[in-house]
Amino acid sequence: MTARLIDGKAFAAQLRGRVATAAAAFTEQAGRKPGLAVVLVGEDPASSVYVRSKGKATLAAGMESFEHRLSADVSEAELIALVDRLNADETVDGILVQLPLPKHIDERAVITRIDPDKDVDGFHPVNAGRLATGLDGLVPCTPLGCLMLLQDIHPHLAGLEAVVIGRSNIVGKPMAALLLQQSCTVTTVHSRTRDVMGHVRQADIVVAAVGIPGFVQPEWIKPGATVIDVGINRTGDGLVGDVDPRAVEVAGAITPVPGGVGPMTIAVLMRNTLVAAGRRAGIAVDPAL
Numbered sequence: 300m301t302a303r304l305i306d307g308k309a310f311a312a313q314l315r316g317r318v319a320t321a322a323a324a325f326t327e328q329a330g331r332k333p334g335l336a337v338v339l340v341g342e343d344p345a346s347s348v349y350v351r352s353k354g355k356a357t358l359a360a361g362m363e364s365f366e367h368r369l370s371a372d373v374s375e376a377e378l379i380a381l382v383d384r385l386n387a388d389e390t391v392d393g394i395l396v397q398l399p400l401p402k403h404i405d406e407r408a409v410i411t412r413i414d415p416d417k418d419v420d421g422f423h424p425v426n427a428g429r430l431a432t433g434l435d436g437l438v439p440c441t442p443l444g445c446l447m448l449l450q451d452i453h454p455h456l457a458g459l460e461a462v463v464i465g466r467s468n469i470v471g472k473p474m475a476a477l478l479l480q481q482s483c484t485v486t487t488v489h490s491r492t493r494d495v496m497g498h499v500r501q502a503d504i505v506v507a508a509v510g511i512p513g514f515v516q517p518e519w520i521k522p523g524a525t526v527i528d529v530g531i532n533r534t535g536d537g538l539v540g541d542v543d544p545r546a547v548e549v550a551g552a553i554t555p556v557p558g559g560v561g562p563m564t565i566a567v568l569m570r571n572t573l574v575a576a577g578r579r580a581g582i583a584v585d586p587a588l
């Protein structure tokens with residue numbers, strides 16, 4: 300059996316198209332475009348590429364893009380002062396600080412300074428709390444993108460066994476919360492889990508977000524399971540995921556790397572920016588987004 304390949308690139312393109320249509324309706328009603336501010340500190344090559352792609356996607360969706368590039372030695376106080384200015388700027392609906400930040404800056408201090416209602420990354424503890432308690436908030440882009448891909452395969456997720464591998468604040472924890480919200484039976488496995496394979500073997504859905512190339516072995520996967528590979532690992536063999544590519548022979552459906560989850564991150568960012576703009580302006584946006 301060969302798994303169905305989940306085309307994240309095509310799914311993301313469709314989502315971006317729906318966002319563009321809804322953004323045009325927002326602009327018509329609000330008399331201004333939704334605005335996204337992206338802050339990049341330093342010149343990490345991958346981060347620079349992502350920030351450029353975010354700017355392009357923002358403009359293509361008919362939204363205003365504000366890019367702030369700061370030198371790698373900017374102080375934490377200067378970065379926080381910029382966040383404060385963006386919080387106060389009425390033309391800015393969404394604020395995103397590209398991660399990782401240089402070591403001398405405390406990521407947590409910066410993230411918690413962002414107005415939670417402009418926190419389009421969904422990383423602020425207020426948004427994490429909203430997600431955990433089922434309140435409307437802004438949900439981290441990568442896990443929400445994974446959920447959208449999963450719902451396309453499984454319109455009814457309730458009752459399915461889901462295993463999330465990894466417990467980061469930006470993917471693993473919000474992913475588990477989203478799956479729980481969909482009434483999956485959710486297990487999070489991590490570096491201290493005694494029998495990772497034993498848990499994965501039970502799962503109808505596996506989300507791998509561990510950051511170790513090829514970590515998930517084909518023999519761990521229950522035949523026919525849906526596998527979402529969040530890993531983006533740059534190796535000598537190019538970009539590889541957290542799942543051994545031979546898993547395609549066992550899974551029922553699987554996301555490729557590249558072209559799976561990655562493109563969803565920026566598409567959902569566009570969606571979150573529009574949702575934030577709609578809430579701030581008191582304008583209803585298409586709930587199908």
Ligand SMILES: Nc1nc2c(c(=O)[nH]1)N[C@@H](CN(C=O)c1ccc(C(=O)N[C@@H](CCC(=O)O)C(=O)O)cc1)CN2
Pocket residue numbers: 349395396397398399420440441531538556557558559560561562563564565
């Ligand atoms: N503030 C944030 N920082 C970071 C986030 C984030 O969501 N918010 N996520 C990642 C990087 N990222 C977006 O910022 C991102 C990663 C990967 C992709 C993507 O499209 N990947 C492609 C491959 C692209 C390549 O060749 O590098 C794919 O998987 O097909 C988009 C965005 C860390 N930082």
